[in-house]
Amino acid sequence: MAQDAADVITSRDNRWVKMFRAGLRGAGPVKDEAIAVEGPKLIEDALRYGLEANAVMVSESAERHMEPILRAASASDAGISRSRVFRTTDKIFESMSGTEAPQGVAALFRQPAWDFEDLLRGGTADELGERGAKGLPLIVVMAGVQDPGNVGTVLRSAEAFGATGVVAARGTADPWSPKAVRASAGSALRLPVLRGMALPVLLAQLRVSHVAVIAAAAHSDDGETGSDKTRADFSRPCAIFIGSEGAGLPREVESAADARMAIPMAKSVESLNAGVAASILLYEAARQRLTDRKD
16 A cells, blocks of 8 residues: 555545545546546456546445456556555544545546547447457447436447447436446446537538438337337447436437437336436347347
8 A cells, every 4th residue: 555554545635535526426538638537447447448547446345346456457457656655544534535435445536538540430349249249340429318327328328239338418417427327337338439519510420421310219209109100220330319307308419310219118108217218229239230240
């Protein structure tokens, strides 16, 4: 460890405590601010994936978690300086944490630098991603999804079903907020993610890149499960747009859509939340791509 017992941070005014508190209780990093991550497993996974940790804070009762974290850091190219591993009291850590049951260890990670081209190529190399995407872009776009839990669920399903990247368009909750990162089970730190992108710019880039725009709809117009709106071709390069549960997708997306996809469901149900809807559509996209590959 970087400190002995005399160096345990006991002041809430310590600058590192302030930085961790702002990150762990905030709505997501701005500009060059670090991504705040709480929990040993998320931190270990991020280090193994190659993210660079600026600092780690551990409470006195959670020091048992440090050995695997440091081992993961030493095995990565970025690693972490022992001088940036800080200890504090359980009480101070609780004051920083954004959860009801603090896990006693948190880290600040440098933001990954993704660009639009990364969304087309994909940043994961797991088997389903390789087989499901077949080298074709499968992008998920959240337009106005405001609940961080839903954002995290979309990210987790996107990675699980082979998406090549995710866009959190302007007006969507930050995918690097602590709540979204936790809900994503770390997918937010592994997938190529673009935040705060303006929809007109994104739609133009998708068009230039020959990526089809598929708009998720609450219901087909006629309510029939056999209608065209309950089917879409996901075997081509495409971007699935998910809107908010209440307002749906913006008009500019509806106007630009190459296809619309409605999930067949009972008429008594007005809509599904964004996380569930995205998961179903991503499953269908993966199914089509795997079937097409076998054929």
